[in-house]
Amino acid sequence: MTDLIRNTAAETAAAIAAGEVSAVEVAQAHLDRIGAVDEKVHAFLHVDTEGALSAARAVDAKRAAGEELGPLAGVPLALKDVFTTKGVPTTAGSKILEGWVPPYDATLTRRLKDAGVVILGKTNMDEFAMGSSTENSAYGPTGNPWDLSRIPGGSGGGSAAALAAYEAPLAIGTDTGGSIRQPGAVTGTVGVKPTYGTVSRYGLIAFSSSLDQGGPCARTVLDAALLHEAIAGHDPLDSTSIDAPVLPLVAAARQGAGGDLTGVRVGVVKEFAGEGYQAGVMQRFNESVEILRGLGATVVELSCPSFSYALPAYYLIAPSEASSNLARFDAMRYGLRVGDDGTRSAEDVTALTREAGFGPEVKRRIILGTYALSSGYYDAYYGSAQKVRTLITQDFARSFADVDVLVSPTTPTTAFPIGERADDPMAMYLADLCTIPSNLAGNSAMSVPCGLAPEDNLPVGLQIIAPAMADDRLYRVGAAVEAALNNQWGHPLLEEAPAL
Amino acid sequence: MSVIDLVPYDEALAAYDPVMGLEVHVELGTATKMFCGCSTELGAEPNSQTCPTCLGLPGALPVVNEIGVESAVKIGLALNCEIAEWCRFARKNYFYPDMPKNFQTSQYDEPIAFNGYLDVTLEDGEVFRVQIERAHMEEDTGKSSHIGGATGRIHGASHSLLDYNRAGIPLIEIVTKPIEGAGSRAPEVAKAYVAELREVIKALGVSEARMDKGQMRCDVNLSLRPHGREEFGTRSETKNVNSLRSVERAARFEIQRHAAVLNEGGSIVQETRHFHEEDGSTTAGRIKDNAEDYRYFPEPDLVPVAPPREWVEELRAALPEMPRVRRERLQGEWGISDLEMQSVLNAGAIEPILETIAAGAPADQARKWWMGELARHANESGAELGALPITPAQVARVSELVAAGSLNDKLARQVIEAVLAGEGGPDEVVAGRGLAVVSDDSALGAAVDEAIAANPDVAAKIRDGKVAAAGALVGAVMKATRGQADAARVKELILERLA
Numbered sequence: 001m002t003d004l005i006r007n008t009a010a011e012t013a014a015a016i017a018a019g020e021v022s023a024v025e026v027a028q029a030h031l032d033r034i035g036a037v038d039e040k041v042h043a044f045l046h047v048d049t050e051g052a053l054s055a056a057r058a059v060d061a062k063r064a065a066g067e068e069l070g071p072l073a074g075v076p077l078a079l080k081d082v083f084t085t086k087g088v089p090t091t092a093g094s095k096i097l098e099g100w101v102p103p104y105d106a107t108l109t110r111r112l113k114d115a116g117v118v119i120l121g122k123t124n125m126d127e128f129a130m131g132s133s134t135e136n137s138a139y140g141p142t143g144n145p146w147d148l149s150r151i152p153g154g155s156g157g158g159s160a161a162a163l164a165a166y167e168a169p170l171a172i173g174t175d176t177g178g179s180i181r182q183p184g185a186v187t188g189t190v191g192v193k194p195t196y197g198t199v200s201r202y203g204l205i206a207f208s209s210s211l212d213q214g215g216p217c218a219r220t221v222l223d224a225a226l227l228h229e230a231i232a233g234h235d236p237l238d239s240t241s242i243d244a245p246v247l248p249l250v251a252a253a254r255q256g257a258g259g260d261l262t263g264v265r266v267g268v269v270k271e272f273a274g275e276g277y278q279a280g281v282m283q284r285f286n287e288s289v290e291i292l293r294g295l296g297a298t299v300v301e302l303s304c305p306s307f308s309y310a311l312p313a314y315y316l317i318a319p320s321e322a323s324s325n326l327a328r329f330d331a332m333r334y335g336l337r338v339g340d341d342g343t344r345s346a347e348d349v350t351a352l353t354r355e356a357g358f359g360p361e362v363k364r365r366i367i368l369g370t371y372a373l374s375s376g377y378y379d380a381y382y383g384s385a386q387k388v389r390t391l392i393t394q395d396f397a398r399s400f401a402d403v404d405v406l407v408s409p410t411t412p413t414t415a416f417p418i419g420e421r422a423d424d425p426m427a428m429y430l431a432d433l434c435t436i437p438s439n440l441a442g443n444s445a446m447s448v449p450c451g452l453a454p455e456d457n458l459p460v461g462l463q464i465i466a467p468a469m470a471d472d473r474l475y476r477v478g479a480a481v482e483a484a485l486n487n488q489w490g491h492p493l494l495e496e497a498p499a500l
Numbered sequence: 501m502s503v504i505d506l507v508p509y510d511e512a513l514a515a516y517d518p519v520m521g522l523e524v525h526v527e528l529g530t531a532t533k534m535f536c537g538c539s540t541e542l543g544a545e546p547n548s549q550t551c552p553t554c555l556g557l558p559g560a561l562p563v564v565n566e567i568g569v570e571s572a573v574k575i576g577l578a579l580n581c582e583i584a585e586w587c588r589f590a591r592k593n594y595f596y597p598d599m600p601k602n603f604q605t606s607q608y609d610e611p612i613a614f615n616g617y618l619d620v621t622l623e624d625g626e627v628f629r630v631q632i633e634r635a636h637m638e639e640d641t642g643k644s645s646h647i648g649g650a651t652g653r654i655h656g657a658s659h660s661l662l663d664y665n666r667a668g669i670p671l672i673e674i675v676t677k678p679i680e681g682a683g684s685r686a687p688e689v690a691k692a693y694v695a696e697l698r699e700v701i702k703a704l705g706v707s708e709a710r711m712d713k714g715q716m717r718c719d720v721n722l723s724l725r726p727h728g729r730e731e732f733g734t735r736s737e738t739k740n741v742n743s744l745r746s747v748e749r750a751a752r753f754e755i756q757r758h759a760a761v762l763n764e765g766g767s768i769v770q771e772t773r774h775f776h777e778e779d780g781s782t783t784a785g786r787i788k789d790n791a792e793d794y795r796y797f798p799e800p801d802l803v804p805v806a807p808p809r810e811w812v813e814e815l816r817a818a819l820p821e822m823p824r825v826r827r828e829r830l831q832g833e834w835g836i837s838d839l840e841m842q843s844v845l846n847a848g849a850i851e852p853i854l855e856t857i858a859a860g861a862p863a864d865q866a867r868k869w870w871m872g873e874l875a876r877h878a879n880e881s882g883a884e885l886g887a888l889p890i891t892p893a894q895v896a897r898v899s900e901l902v903a904a905g906s907l908n909d910k911l912a913r914q915v916i917e918a919v920l921a922g923e924g925g926p927d928e929v930v931a932g933r934g935l936a937v938v939s940d941d942s943a944l945g946a947a948v949d950e951a952i953a954a955n956p957d958v959a960a961k962i963r964d965g966k967v968a969a970a971g972a973l974v975g976a977v978m979k980a981t982r983g984q985a986d987a988a989r990v991k992e993l994i995l996e997r998l999a
Contacts, residue, residue: 327602373795
């Protein structure tokens with residue numbers, strides 16, 4: 001039974017399709033695993049045992065009836081608690097949504113269900129996806145399966161930890177400034193931020209609308225590709241959704257696994273190094289660049305000077321949009337309501353509810369964003385940040401004229417101890433230094449494991465960045481690196497994680 | 501209601517020059533809401549026409565209603581505006597319980613239409629040009645009903661009920677530039693502008709623009725400045741003035757109130773004001789200083805709207821004849837004076853008259869019936885002319901029967917009464933009541949003889965050549981035949997017999 005939880009999604013789907021194992025058995029094995037380890041890991045906010053088993057039964061029935069199964073039918077998945085699930089509680093990691101049961105499915109949720117994916121439950125996250133450690137969850141932190149006293153990254157720490165703890169072979173995250181990639185990096189798993197507009201945001205509880213993007217998390221590049229293809233595609237319910245065919249990502253991953261990167265031009269962004277970058281992280285990154293060279297890629301160093309303004313621009317744009325997006329949490333229609341004793345005005349009830357229901361980081365960003373959008377400050381803050389965004393997009397465009405992909409460390413350090421940066425927002429924000437530019441520009445990027453930092457034996461992630469609508473390049477290059485490293489190590493990196 | 505003594509209107513105008521700004525919200529008549537697929541039908545069970553998007557549920561997203569955009573472009577073109585080649589929606593952020601997202605999806609510095617004008621005709625025929633600043637797209641809010649207070653306003657209420665059926669209904673907000681130079685006619689200009697705008701909206705077919713149903717709402721912004729001064733005074737914003745007459749009264753009241761405050765050396769508070777139908781007064785709402793900050797920013801959930809030029813030109817080419825042009829054409833065709841045309845307009849009789857003409861009646865007859873008998877009826881019953889229970893085709897039929905000599909005027913009026921009373925169509929009424937002009941000489945002869953016999957002195961006068969006296973005998977015959985005689989023929993018969 002251990003194998004059932006250690007199998008990749010591709011293997012599990014094949015075994016179910018071949019009748020070697022039932023979807024119910026697979027689901028039950030994962031539910032059992034969650035039961036055994038999640039008290040320690042705390043990856044899940046809500047486990048939907050009944051929903052999962054019923055979805056699994058439906059897949060088994062379909063197979064029994066001789067119907068064709070999709071490529072992920074029966075594969076369990078951990079869903080970040082920021083996507084709405086009809087009839088299943090959805091909190092976005094916030095007290096203000098405690099007890100809310102959405103009356104509708106997000107488009108992504110719908111697509112997963114249609115693909116026969118078995119949703120095990122909803123995963124922990126920084127409140128409203130604001131954070132890089134999952135410590136900002138109103139429901140307590142998640143432990144990194146490599147070292148439970150350390151953070152699993154954020155905001156999608158629950159999803160990444162679920163993968164690393166073998167609680168699910170697939171997970172969904174959202175990436176506004178790195179919330180898929182950075183948790184992937186620090187847990188030794190794969191995370192992809194798709195091109196903005198290629199995965200529907202309908203039903204994704206918004207943090208920053210122009211930056212948020214749902215995407216796949218997995219233990220292998222191929223699994224991520226399978227999941228990515230299942231969730232991508234145009235959605236008429238999301239106006240910012242791009243009406244274009246889904247790229248052949250699985251094919252790109254299979255091609256890359258062949259190990260030949262001849263002709264692929266790789267750029268190393270020189271701004272992503274230096275002060276604040278852990279030595280072991282840089283060591284593993286530099287080795288990865290050598291591996292790319294060894295696989296036939298040409299490597300050049302190039303400069304993206306505007307990237308140094310990415311972090312401040314992000315911390316104006318994202319909070320500005322958040323201050324507006326989170327205004328709807330007013331205790332009138334759903335979620336928490338505090339102080340409604342018949343004597344208070346609606347305004348007071350709203351204020352008391354927001355005071356009690358939002359955590360400190362969320363409040364910090366609402367205040368920041370409200371200020372940045374204020375008349376008299378708008379041009380200096382929000383307006384300037386949008387200009388920086390344009391410059392960053394131009395830096396990318398210039399780079400991609402010369403190279404096919406860019407590479408960098410995903411995050412400057414390995415997983416830090418829970419509590420270490422909790423009182424230092426600026427230190428926390430630095431975790432997203434390398435990931436934020438792609439959110440601002442809307443292009444695609446992936447984090448793939450590239451080893452353990454020698455000084456702390458914790459996972460390091462390699463970030464691969466591709467232009468918008470060229471997500472397939474991530475899978476080709478990512479799968480090639482993954483195959484080469486697994487070959488070098490003799491096994492996937494995650495097998496070195498301590499037993500829980 | 502007012503705590504100050506108003507300055508007499510003429511006195512106010514002698515000292516001050518009014519400047520107005522009019523903001524009109526029009527609810528579009530689209531089948532679905534601006535950003536979701538919910539129905540816009542009025543009168544449904546509260547909160548039955550809602551979905552995650554118009555309830556602002558977490559995660560839900562807007563999608564622009566294309567008919568809404570088309571309607572906005574049509575309105576812009578009809579108001580002689582430039583149409584933006586590229587524009588965005590913006591979020592207007594403020595908290596209110598009936599606004600589901602606590603921001604209104606609107607447009608800010610990039611309206612879809614801008615820099616236009618609308619010519620309005622005043623009662624004496626003078627044409628006043630009102631400059632249009634902009635027309636932009638936005639969504640309506642939900643509706644709060646405040647329960648338990650004396651005024652129906654939130655103040656003093658014990659609780660409030662929220663209905664989100666209206667939330668997300670498409671609105672077009674049309675904003676004028678400051679209207680200057682109207683002088684004492686400012687209230688009249690305001691009324692004429694809103695009336696003309698309503699006609700334009702109706703002609704475009706984008707909304708029924710019923711003010712009584714809230715489909716069209718007007719805010720009257722007004723300030724005074726002493727004659728000769730260029731800079732504007734502080735304005736008040738009288739909100740939701742919901743009839744043409746009220747628009748005029750509100751402007752008039754504010755002119756008198758502002759003058760009173762200024763005359764006493766006071767200063768006008770920049771505030772919203774509520775208009776009261778009962779006495780035509782306004783009272784203070786909330787203070788609205790310039791510090792009010794909606795923190796507008798471009799709506800990141802929607803892509804920009806870029807109406808293709810060819811499409812805009814297609815819409816321009818397909819615009820219907822504008823009401824003012826049409827009115828001038830009809831007035832010419834009907835050969836009537838400005839004053840007569842004005843009363844046709846005031847009575848809302850254009851459409852019924854045109855339909856009656858289309859059904860075969862001569863223009864003068866159609867106008868005569870609708871402006872006479874039927875207008876009187878509408879007045880008495882308080883109904884709109886178009887809502888009377890008689891069709892233009894029926895009016896045309898009555899006119900036809902009169903022209904054919906089958907009915908005289910008096911009988912025709914009876915037929916109209918009967919149709920309005922629900923007795924059926926004109927032919928049914930004529931048959932049912934046995935109403936028909938008697939012009940058969942043998943039948944009339946007896947009545948004429950009786951009349952002559954009963955009035956020997958009148959008969960003697962006629963014999964003496966006083967032909968005008970025949971009227972009395974005609975009257976007697978008409979009375980005897982209960983109005984069914986052909987009066988002209990009766991007179992002929994009388995004169996024949998007394999020649």
